[in-house]
Amino acid sequence: IxxxxxxxxxxxxxxxxxxxxxxxxxxxxxxxxxxxxxxxxxxxxxxxxxxxxxxxxxxxxxxxxxxxxxxxxxxxxxxxxxxxxxxxxxxxxxxxxxxxxxxxxxxxxxxxxxxxxxxxxxxxxxxxxxxxxxxxxxxxxxxxxxxxxxxxxxxxxxxxxxxxxxxxxxxxxxxxxxxxxxxxxxxxxxxxxxxxxxxSATPAPVHPGEAPRPPAQHQVPPLERLRTWAQRGFEPHIVTALQAESVLRLLSGLLTIYLAFYIEGTAHGFQAAAELAAVIAAAGVGNIVGTAIGTKVKLHQPERVVSVSTIVAALTCLIVALAFDVTFAVAGILIAMVANALSKIALDALIQRDVPETLRSSAFARSETFLQLSWVLGAAIGVVLPSSSRGDGPIGFWVATAVVGTVAVLVVLRQRVLAADRARRAWGDGPHGTGPVGEVPR
Structure with missing residues (x-):
């Protein structure tokens, strides 16, 4: 209390x-x-x-x-x-x-x-x-x-x-x-x-920066309409963070379901119950530990927290795939859940900080939608992957390494591009576009 x-x-x-x-x-x-x-x-x-x-x-x-x-x-x-x-x-x-x-x-x-x-x-x-x-x-x-x-x-x-x-x-x-x-x-x-x-003291007004809806007679292609809806109110750095957290949520669903079926197919009796309990406990403890870290550490750069979490999760999956056994798998899901919890906290902070309040509820709803669908996709992959014999063990982690690793690289590259773009805009804010006040152009 x-x-x-x-x-x-x-x-x-x-x-x-x-x-x-x-x-x-x-x-x-x-x-x-x-x-x-x-x-x-x-x-x-x-x-x-x-x-x-x-x-x-x-x-x-x-x-x-x-x-x-x-x-x-x-x-x-x-x-x-x-x-x-x-x-x-x-x-x-x-x-x-x-x-x-x-x-x-x-x-x-x-x-x-x-x-x-x-x-x-x-x-x-x-x-x-x-x-x-x-x-x-x-x-x-x-x-x-x-x-x-x-x-x-x-x-x-x-x-x-x-x-x-x-x-x-x-x-x-x-x-x-x-x-x-x-x-x-x-x-x-x-x-x-x-x-x-x-x-709020009064009903929310329309945000002045909100893009007007197209007139009814204007035909917008369905995919363009979907893209506009998905990104409404989201700045590019939030979109990037959401993509990173989505792949971590996919990883959560994949590993949880895949390991459950792997244990069911390769262990029996008390051993199966103990291994499954260890997986469930690791997932729960990982979430709690990640959240506890978020309460104790001042995370002043949420974007960096998201990218580092994704990189750590990818490297963890690679290590487990190379040296697979159930003990390594349990440790891997523990670390992956810590990364997922930290990344989710950082993503929520970005939305709360940078999305106008008039759009914040729908922004969170879309964020939760993408994250849940990502978990569902990961779980579905876990269901269809072969997991009935001891030799199948590393397969789930190899798939996870490929998916999370690819997204981690893309997220880091995208964040560097966005950082460079912000620096160029800041330089252009000075007198006559020569850079920030007080700096001598080179």
């Missing part, structure tokens, strides 16, 4: 947002655990790959909805963020109760699970857009994001484990879903109690 109030967070209102996020993330984890056995783990081992692919399709749909529809809507509700955040919690609570009452009917569970995911991501978008208003003096956006994330991750582990224990003791997934609904009700109550500065 003291950590949530440190460095002026209590006075600025950040503490209230932290505990609201604790409840939201923790109850989302409770929903996930309660649904896991009902929907996914009841199948035979032969059907598990198909079930994973089906799950990936279910998770892709909500994020295709969030970005083009919910993001722009949330941009227009800046004057009522507290109410909107509470509404997302209430909606998830109602869906949890419906799922509890129909826990064996997949045709009810799947649409409700999809709706819960959409509302969950809407909450994440709102929280990210509201956070800059609650950052205390002397704390950077990166540090604030890291503190929010580490409390959220902690609640995910604690409440997810709690509901898993309850289900184990009662044998009832419905009980876990009812507890989740109670958690969402509590989350809504605390959302109403967030500081008033979370809301």
């Amino acid at each position: 003291r950590a949530s109030k440190a460095d002026g967070a209590h006075e600025s209102g950040l503490t209230a947002l932290i505990w609201n996020q604790v409840l939201s993330y923790g109850t989302d984890a409770m929903i996930t655990v309660a649904l896991a056995g009902t929907v996914f783990f009841g199948a035979s081992s032969h059907a598990q790959r198909g079930n994973v692919l089906l799950y990936l399709l279910i998770t892709m749909a909500p994020f295709a909805v969030v970005a083009p529809i919910i993001g722009p809507v949330l941009d227009r509700f800046q004057h009522g963020r507290r109410w909107t955040m509470a509404a997302t919690a209430i909606g998830r609570g109602v869906l949890a109760l419906i799922m509890a009452d129909h826990s064996s009917e997949l045709l009810v569970l799947y649409p409700c699970a999809l709706g819960s995911l959409v509302l969950s991501k809407a909450y994440v978008v709102l929280r990210a857009a509201a956070a800059p208003r609650l950052v205390p003096r002397g704390m950077s956006l990166t540090e604030a994001n890291a503190r929010l994330s580490i409390f959220g991750l902690g609640s995910t582990l604690v409440l997810g484990g709690f509901v898993g224990l309850v289900i184990k003791l009662t044998g009832s997934y419905s009980t876990g879903l009812v507890l989740s609904a109670i958690g969402f009700g509590t989350c809504a109550f605390f959302a109403f109690r967030l500081p008033s500065q979370v809301d």
Whole structure:
């Protein structure tokens, strides 16, 4: 509790947002655990790959909805963020109760699970857009994001484990879903109690720098329309950072799913359970460690954090591929998750710092969409790669090395080009275009 109030967070209102996020993330984890056995783990081992692919399709749909529809809507509700955040919690609570009452009917569970995911991501978008208003003096956006994330991750582990224990003791997934609904009700109550500065004083005006929409009669090619939508409000350096974090999220999905199937195909009994537990623990600990580093270290150059994280992840995959065994793989996924967590904190800070507030909700929605689709793509690659024998072990890491390494090189080159362009523009700002004031042109 003291950590949530440190460095002026209590006075600025950040503490209230932290505990609201604790409840939201923790109850989302409770929903996930309660649904896991009902929907996914009841199948035979032969059907598990198909079930994973089906799950990936279910998770892709909500994020295709969030970005083009919910993001722009949330941009227009800046004057009522507290109410909107509470509404997302209430909606998830109602869906949890419906799922509890129909826990064996997949045709009810799947649409409700999809709706819960959409509302969950809407909450994440709102929280990210509201956070800059609650950052205390002397704390950077990166540090604030890291503190929010580490409390959220902690609640995910604690409440997810709690509901898993309850289900184990009662044998009832419905009980876990009812507890989740109670958690969402509590989350809504605390959302109403967030500081008033979370809301804008008035509805957001149209940003003067925002490009006007083309007239209806003007025919814009679909790909050009998609590119304009994807980059709306994003400066080139943010686009580059998003590309880097997207490949790290792809890596997360690839390694998690690939190693799960590899262990299933090559180990049995207690050994398989221990190795799978080690992979899951490494992923969780890596996220927590990366987030903890973000809370303690002042990351004044988020762009550099993103590029360094990508390079470290690529080199880690290469080392694991060259000297593969399960121990190296577990260490590799730990380091990859640390890099992913740091890069995500830095990306969020860039969006909060450089995207106009009138576009910030939709910018976060698009960012989350790209990142989730990247995870889904990586997981799908992990499903289709061969992983049934000991000799297949390094394949996933070789693929990861090729993909992440290529993107790391492109990101570094792109950042150097952008830095040179900024230097040229700064030089041209002096008198008569001769350079900055006080400098003698060479």
